[in-house]
Amino acid sequence: MATQTEATNPVPFSQGMKIGLFIPCYIDLIYPEVGIATLELLERFGLDVGFPLDQTCCGQPMSNSGDEVNAAAAERLFIENFKTYDYIVGPAGSCVKQVRCHFDKLEQTEDVRHVRQGTYELVEFLHDILKVDSFPWAEFQHPVALHNSCSSIRGLGIAKPSEIMGPAFDKTADLLSKVKGLVLVPVDRPDDCCGFGGTFCVTDEAVSARMGLDKAHDHIRHGAEYVVSPDMSCLMHQQGIARRAGLDLKYIHVAQVLNGGPF
Amino acid sequence: MGSAKQVDPAVAAEQFIIRDKVHEPMHDRFLWAVMQRRDREAAAIPEWEELREIASQIKEHTLTHLDRYLEEFEANATRRGAHVHWAVDAAGHNEAVHSILRDHGVTELIKSKSMLQEECGMTPYLEHRGVKVTESDLGERIQQLDHQPPSHIVFPAIHKTRQDVAQLFARTIGTDPNHDDPHFLTEEMRNNARPRFLAAGAGMTGGNFAIAETGTFVVCTNEGNADIGAAVPPLHIASIGIEKMIPRVEDMGVFLRLLARSAEGAPLTQYSSHFTGPRKGGELHIVLVDNGRSRRLGMLDFWHSLKCIRCGACMNTCPVYRRSGGLAYGATYSGPIGVILDPTFDEFKYSELPFHSSLCGSCSDVCPVKIDISDQILKWRRVMAQKGYLPFAKRVSFAVAGHVFGHPEEYHAVEKIAEPAVAHAPHFLLYNRSLNPWTRDRELPQLARQTFREWYLANRSTHAKPEHRS
Numbered sequence: 001m002a003t004q005t006e007a008t009n010p011v012p013f014s015q016g017m018k019i020g021l022f023i024p025c026y027i028d029l030i031y032p033e034v035g036i037a038t039l040e041l042l043e044r045f046g047l048d049v050g051f052p053l054d055q056t057c058c059g060q061p062m063s064n065s066g067d068e069v070n071a072a073a074a075e076r077l078f079i080e081n082f083k084t085y086d087y088i089v090g091p092a093g094s095c096v097k098q099v100r101c102h103f104d105k106l107e108q109t110e111d112v113r114h115v116r117q118g119t120y121e122l123v124e125f126l127h128d129i130l131k132v133d134s135f136p137w138a139e140f141q142h143p144v145a146l147h148n149s150c151s152s153i154r155g156l157g158i159a160k161p162s163e164i165m166g167p168a169f170d171k172t173a174d175l176l177s178k179v180k181g182l183v184l185v186p187v188d189r190p191d192d193c194c195g196f197g198g199t200f201c202v203t204d205e206a207v208s209a210r211m212g213l214d215k216a217h218d219h220i221r222h223g224a225e226y227v228v229s230p231d232m233s234c235l236m237h238q239q240g241i242a243r244r245a246g247l248d249l250k251y252i253h254v255a256q257v258l259n260g261g262p263f
Numbered sequence: 264m265g266s267a268k269q270v271d272p273a274v275a276a277e278q279f280i281i282r283d284k285v286h287e288p289m290h291d292r293f294l295w296a297v298m299q300r301r302d303r304e305a306a307a308i309p310e311w312e313e314l315r316e317i318a319s320q321i322k323e324h325t326l327t328h329l330d331r332y333l334e335e336f337e338a339n340a341t342r343r344g345a346h347v348h349w350a351v352d353a354a355g356h357n358e359a360v361h362s363i364l365r366d367h368g369v370t371e372l373i374k375s376k377s378m379l380q381e382e383c384g385m386t387p388y389l390e391h392r393g394v395k396v397t398e399s400d401l402g403e404r405i406q407q408l409d410h411q412p413p414s415h416i417v418f419p420a421i422h423k424t425r426q427d428v429a430q431l432f433a434r435t436i437g438t439d440p441n442h443d444d445p446h447f448l449t450e451e452m453r454n455n456a457r458p459r460f461l462a463a464g465a466g467m468t469g470g471n472f473a474i475a476e477t478g479t480f481v482v483c484t485n486e487g488n489a490d491i492g493a494a495v496p497p498l499h500i501a502s503i504g505i506e507k508m509i510p511r512v513e514d515m516g517v518f519l520r521l522l523a524r525s526a527e528g529a530p531l532t533q534y535s536s537h538f539t540g541p542r543k544g545g546e547l548h549i550v551l552v553d554n555g556r557s558r559r560l561g562m563l564d565f566w567h568s569l570k571c572i573r574c575g576a577c578m579n580t581c582p583v584y585r586r587s588g589g590l591a592y593g594a595t596y597s598g599p600i601g602v603i604l605d606p607t608f609d610e611f612k613y614s615e616l617p618f619h620s621s622l623c624g625s626c627s628d629v630c631p632v633k634i635d636i637s638d639q640i641l642k643w644r645r646v647m648a649q650k651g652y653l654p655f656a657k658r659v660s661f662a663v664a665g666h667v668f669g670h671p672e673e674y675h676a677v678e679k680i681a682e683p684a685v686a687h688a689p690h691f692l693l694y695n696r697s698l699n700p701w702t703r704d705r706e707l708p709q710l711a712r713q714t715f716r717e718w719y720l721a722n723r724s725t726h727a728k729p730e731h732r733s
Contacts, residue, residue, distance in 0.1 A: 066644025073669025
């Protein structure tokens, strides 16, 4: 019932385990620097990271639209690619949510269950599994607006949604607070959706664009120079909006900040 | 129930956005402010999340024992002197109401807000049969005068500015079109409506809750209009959906704490009126309506939507609803709750509604009775895809993408040609409004010269695959 699903890998983490690097298709094609930053960052902690070369897409664009039939081949391939790894880590909240929450139409074999339970979004892996307490190599002397994606907040539980009552927490902000020089600027609507929403951004273009523009104005109004997110797909949309509107904002992934580049 | 035409919320929402620079931003800002009040009110109650859970459990319990509680309610309401009628569908409801009015010779009716009566299309039905129907809720009256359905289940005219209302009242009740002070407009409507209360032969209400153990129903309003409607005319008729049952009076202590806080960020509605039997010298009729509810109760993925207490919090928090306006949904219920309720009335007509969502999930988290709205939206998408209601372009492109994503060698072949293809594509093709909706309001992202995979092969290819899980 609850939309939030914390990762539940039953295998306790230990050094020397095999980590599978999950690089979503749009990061591979458009933002390779995010993949590089993620890999380098994980390697800094002495982890054994492998990158299955046959990976394509997690199936989310089809699955999100209700088209489970056409999503199934991509989902099965994902399982094949990653079933031999102990932990699977990807720098993309919505794709990780797809694997963890929405691979439910596949037959739930042992491999499928293992992959679903063992797939982590980068921030939660650093925060909850590695429990990283410093990034001595990183420095970022800029005011930053943080955009935790809806999938990360309400799907994976990496921050408290504003609608839910209780003690506030934000795993991404926790990690960023350990980066020298970085200042997080408060914004008016930190967890109001930016309007990306996968295929929604083209099927509902007008509403999506308005949501994105409101988001960019919220960021610029509070003096942000950079918008940093664990989800590059939201930023791809926001960046396109800001460029068209002539707003001077830069968009980078949290992995790039924590690793100290590449930018 | 099949209907000829699908509603297209994306197009209607675009009209709301491009109409001018006033309506959409005002609508968004007002409802966002309501949400902030809601967050403050909820935060002031330490046991808020526990209350939501208890409310959800009470509703689940009642819905899974609905036959028992309905009969208990009927017996107790009858014992208190009310007449209880059963309506299997909208037509049955409307006929029941009309026959009560006819038996009493009533030709003028004053009614308070009721989404169920909207759902049943009651007003046009009665007016067609010579009954004059007047809405007494201010927002509903505005919508009635403008021949529009309510755009929000709590704030029916929230898509209108006060200037819109001033113009409307000038046209319909003769006020000064330039006088748009809300107090003035409200007072004018009060003076206009008051004689109608006195003339009406019957008053109608809905019911927010129906309490089985006492046969009581509870009506929550801020204007007190339902109370005058129930107190002045000699005949009171209440339309109540069968899902409104709760077992005990003490359960109200849970729901009243949640309802107004969720709906409008206030501790309570101004009036929470309990009706138990007719008043002295009066007559009370209760019409219990199914209209698809028992069928919905049998839908494994969707029956939780029956827990809804119609607070509208999911609409206020929904970033898509705030930018669309409720009329864009083309249905009785709009916003996230509408997206999951409306297809139960007509799957084809409302097949586009589940796609009018960014699936941000805020609706599920804000819902005071913990309906998994966002999950149900995705499940409705699956239903629409299975029924073949997906738009043609989406069907074809997903079939191609689904194949390519399932075959790495084809995927990497496509990757190889994509970058040079996009880099050399003519500008008019990439930035064509109708061919590529992405570029209407956005610049395209640039494909990288070297994919991550290519970088990896060049830099890290020695340990690409581990042999075994440890």
